[in-house]
Amino acid sequence: MSQITAQRLAQIPSATDLYNIDHLLSDEERMVRDTVRKFVRERVLPIIDQHFEAGTFPRELIPEIAELGLLGMHLDGYGCAGLSAVCYGLACQELEAGDSGLRSFVSVQGSLAMYPIYAFGSEEQKEHWLPRMARGEVIGCFGLTEPDFGSEAAGMRTSARRDGDEYILNGTKMWITNGGVADLAVVWARAEDGIRGFLVERGTPGFTTSDIHHKLSLRASVTSELHFEECRVPASNMLPNVKGMRGPLSCLNEARFGISWGVTGAARACFETALEYAKTRVQFKRPIASFQLVQRKLALMATELVKAQLLTLQLGRLKDEELLHPVQISLAKRNNCREALETAREARSILGANGITLEYPISRHMNNLESVFTYEGTDDIHTLIIGQALTGINAFE
Missing domain, CATH: 1.20.140.10 (Butyryl-CoA Dehydrogenase, subunit A, domain 3)
Known part of the structure; x- marks a missing residue:
């Protein structure tokens, strides 16, 4: 056994890294982790308790989160960082060390709002929405859960009826993270040919939101209901490349x-x-x-x-x-x-x-x-x- 090896074996491992997992990460992965950890330590931890107690989301952090490249960071092109899944995971780890609400915001934006456009949208939809979402200029939400259908999502009652060049949406979605601050909702509804995804912009007639208050959990996060009443969206707003659950x-x-x-x-x-x-x-x-x-x-x-x-x-x-x-x-x-x-x-x-x-x-x-x-x-x-x-x-x- 060499002297260097003996010295290393004599060292007590870090209390939060007993298995030296840090050694398994690449330089890029460590850089992403440490960058997000620094952001959380300097910008999130000093204010998150106040936001949690007040029941407010720290919207002032969105431009900084976007500047770090965290929105849609695991997607390629369209202004997204194109980093690895491990890098994305490490970023989520550090964000949630700050607060689950902050990680939820980034998860919903990247994985639930940007990802379906990236994976199932038309090229026009991708080019129109993804760069702005990556910059934090457009905030997204994901409308799947309903008041009567949570785990049994396939039983959804929200409907989409074709009427010429438009679809008419009716229904309610519940427990929607980012719903009250979102500029764009990715909404799943039952159409004649199966479950379909639709892009619904804030301000569309017939589309309203209402925030859920009196929460004792995820207080530093916006949780909302989405309401659709004869809400007309262009047929071009349907995600064309997926059907069903x-x-x-x-x-x-x-x-x-x-x-x-x-x-x-x-x-x-x-x-x-x-x-x-x-x-x-x-x-x-x-x-x-x-x-x-x-x-x-x-x-x-x-x-x-x-x-x-x-x-x-x-x-x-x-x-x-x-x-x-x-x-x-x-x-x-x-x-x-x-x-x-x-x-x-x-x-x-x-x-x-x-x-x-x-x-x-x-x-x-x-x-x-x-x-x-x-x-x-x-x-x-x-x-x-x-x-x-x-x-x-x-x-x-």
Whole structure:
């Protein structure tokens, strides 16, 4: 064994990178991660508590987010950065270390609003919308969930009736992130030939939005209902290159990918807070980090964080090599959301009563993660997706 190797083995690994995952990243990937981390530390963390408490989204950050190239960053051309899936994932991780609402904004813009135009739109639609969306000049939202149809999205009642050169939309979409601030809605509706996607601009007669208030989760995020009443859109606003549930489900897979990464950032923020607190909080004349039960909690949190990070890194590598299967996304989304939420709860227990205040980020993350645990496919739905892949038997019906 060389002296250098011995010295390296003697070094204690970083508490937040026990498996030296940093070593597995390329220089570009580390640069993206560190750039977004710096932005979150300097621009997000100083203001996010106030926005969470007030129930407002920090819209003033949108130009800076766009300037960093984060909107549609995993798409090629049309003013988009064209970065790898791993780079996109790392950006989501760092954004959600700030707040789930911020990562949700970027996820919806890039994966749920820009991606369907990129994947299923006409060339005219791509050229018209994507560069402006990448610059943050046009904000998008994704209209799929309805008041009576969440997990069973295929049962949607929103309809699109052809009338000459137009479609007439009627229906309601609910729990729509960015809905109240969006300039453009990607709306999925039932047409005569199946489920179709439509681009509906703010200000179109018959299209209105109403924000959902009194939320205890994702408070620094805009959540809305979309209402369509005899709303006429040009037939040219239909996404021409997809029909059926393949369209919206493929968009959801894009978003779920980012969520799988994002929640590791929230978990890391909770773990780091609990670790630092445990080392400085003195009880019975010594830091509580010296107690066996506290060390057990920290060890469990660190272990789950490593596992989640390794899951997402492999997920990103598979996506970049075009080998990714949807069930792999479901596995990562289910595991990482579940363990991030458990990490937040364990971290809160270490802080005791201090953990419920906005002086520390833990309860904010914990409340946010309750929503992330549910949206883009509930824990139950992803469990059944995995079960079907394992058994070949559909348990949904």
